[in-house]
Amino acid sequence: MAHPRVLVLESQRFQRSVLVKMLDRLGLQEVRQASNAKQAMAQLHACGGVDVVLCDLADRSLDCLEFLRCARQAGLVQAVALCSELRPELRRALAQMRSLSGLQMLGVLSQPLQLRALRHLLHRSWRRRLPPVRLPVPRALPSEQEIHQGLALGEFRAWYQPKFMLGTGQLAGVEALVRWEHPTRGVLLPAQFLAAVLAYDLIDPMFKQLLEQGLNLLGMLRRQQIQLELAFNLHASQLLDDQLLLHIQQALLRHGFPGTTLLFELAENGLLDLSPRLQENLLRLRLLGCSLSIDDFGTGFSSLKLLCQLPFNQLKLDGAFVRHVDEPHSRAMVASTLALARSLDMSLVIEGIGTQRSHEGVLALGCEIGQGFYLARPMAGYRLLPWLEAHFASQRTQSDFS
Structure with a gap:
C-alpha cells in the first residue's frame, strides 16, 4: 500500500x-x-x-x-x-x-x-485507506492583472442558491455565491481564485459588484411582487473599514430597499480575534436592519460568551456535520447546535444537505431551515427567475390540494 x-x-x-x-x-x-x-x-x-x-x-x-x-x-x-x-x-x-x-x-x-x-x-x-485527492490539473493562482481584468469586464458573477423551510418546502431566502465566468477556463469556483482576490486586496471591489448584481435582481423580483432575503458572504477583515458599510447603506438607499432585505454571513474562524472596529461595524449592520449569520459554525472555537456579545441572529451549521447525520456524534452536534440557537433566540440554517437521508435526518431532529445540493444547486441569475416561477407555481399547486 x-x-x-x-x-x-x-x-x-x-x-x-x-x-x-x-x-x-x-x-x-x-x-x-x-x-x-x-x-x-x-x-x-x-x-x-x-x-x-x-x-x-x-x-x-x-x-x-x-x-x-x-x-x-x-x-x-x-x-x-x-x-x-x-x-x-x-x-x-x-x-x-x-x-x-x-x-x-x-x-x-x-x-x-x-x-x-x-x-x-x-x-x-x-x-483507513483515505480516498485519493480528486483534483483538476493544478493551476497557478491567477495574477493580480488577471483579476483586475476580470473585474473590469464584469466576469465575477453572483450565482444564487435557495434556502428552504424544511418542513414545508417554502423558500426561506437566497444566498449569493461568487463565480468567475472566465472566458477561457469556464466557470471557476471560489477555491480557484478567492485566495488571490484576498491577497491582492481586491475583495471589496468584487463584493461591490456582486451586491449591485443582487440588488438589481431583487428590483426585477419586486416588480413581480416577489420579496426575498438575499445573503452575501463577507470576510471579517472587510468590516475593519467603515467605507464598505457606508457603501452598503448607500446601495440600499439607491435601490429603495430596507436593510432587512440583506443578510451577511461571516465565517466563524474570522471572528476569533475581534477588534473594537469590527464589533462596532457588526452592530451598525444590525442597526441598519441587516441580519448577521455565523457561517461554517462548528469548525472554529466560538465561545458562548462570544456568541452572547456579538449581534448575530443566525447560526449556519457546517455541512460536515450532516453528511453522517445518522451517526450519534453528528446527531449530537446538530441537536446541541439547534438547542444553542434557540436559547440565544437565533435561527439555525443547516448547510450541505446533499442527500434525502441527510434531509430526513435533520428534519427529524427539529431543524427548520436548510440548504444544499439535494434541495437546489447554485444557479446563475438568469436561471433563478424561471426557477422561482416554477417553485411558486408548485407551492400553489400543493396548497390547492392540501
Whole structure:
C-alpha cells in the first residue's frame, strides 16, 4: 500500500526539521514543508494535494483552522494530525473529534515528539485507506492583472442558491455565491481564485459588484411582487473599514430597499480575534436592519460568551456535520447546535444537505431551515427567475390540494 503524502506546517524551523526527519525515517518519500499558511497553500497547489497535514494548532501565527478550511474547500487535503502542546481539556476535546475543519482527524501528538507515536498515528491513514485527492490539473493562482481584468469586464458573477423551510418546502431566502465566468477556463469556483482576490486586496471591489448584481435582481423580483432575503458572504477583515458599510447603506438607499432585505454571513474562524472596529461595524449592520449569520459554525472555537456579545441572529451549521447525520456524534452536534440557537433566540440554517437521508435526518431532529445540493444547486441569475416561477407555481399547486 502506498505511503501517505504529507505536508508539515510548522513555523518553528527546528521543530519542522525534526518532523521531516522523523517522516524520512518512517520511509515516507512525498513530504512537503512550509513555515506559514500562504507557503503551505502554494505547496499544495504545486504538488496537487496531500493526504495528511501535520500542524500545530496552538501556534497563533499560523491560523491553522483557516488554512485547513481553505485547503479542504479546495480539495487539497484529506486528513489532519496535530503536533501541539495543548491544555488537558482541549486535548481531551480534540481526541473525541472525528473531523476538524471538515477533514478527517487522525489525532494529537504530544511534545516531545516520539517516532513510535508518529508511526501509529499515520498508520491510521494507511489502514483507513483515505480516498485519493480528486483534483483538476493544478493551476497557478491567477495574477493580480488577471483579476483586475476580470473585474473590469464584469466576469465575477453572483450565482444564487435557495434556502428552504424544511418542513414545508417554502423558500426561506437566497444566498449569493461568487463565480468567475472566465472566458477561457469556464466557470471557476471560489477555491480557484478567492485566495488571490484576498491577497491582492481586491475583495471589496468584487463584493461591490456582486451586491449591485443582487440588488438589481431583487428590483426585477419586486416588480413581480416577489420579496426575498438575499445573503452575501463577507470576510471579517472587510468590516475593519467603515467605507464598505457606508457603501452598503448607500446601495440600499439607491435601490429603495430596507436593510432587512440583506443578510451577511461571516465565517466563524474570522471572528476569533475581534477588534473594537469590527464589533462596532457588526452592530451598525444590525442597526441598519441587516441580519448577521455565523457561517461554517462548528469548525472554529466560538465561545458562548462570544456568541452572547456579538449581534448575530443566525447560526449556519457546517455541512460536515450532516453528511453522517445518522451517526450519534453528528446527531449530537446538530441537536446541541439547534438547542444553542434557540436559547440565544437565533435561527439555525443547516448547510450541505446533499442527500434525502441527510434531509430526513435533520428534519427529524427539529431543524427548520436548510440548504444544499439535494434541495437546489447554485444557479446563475438568469436561471433563478424561471426557477422561482416554477417553485411558486408548485407551492400553489400543493396548497390547492392540501
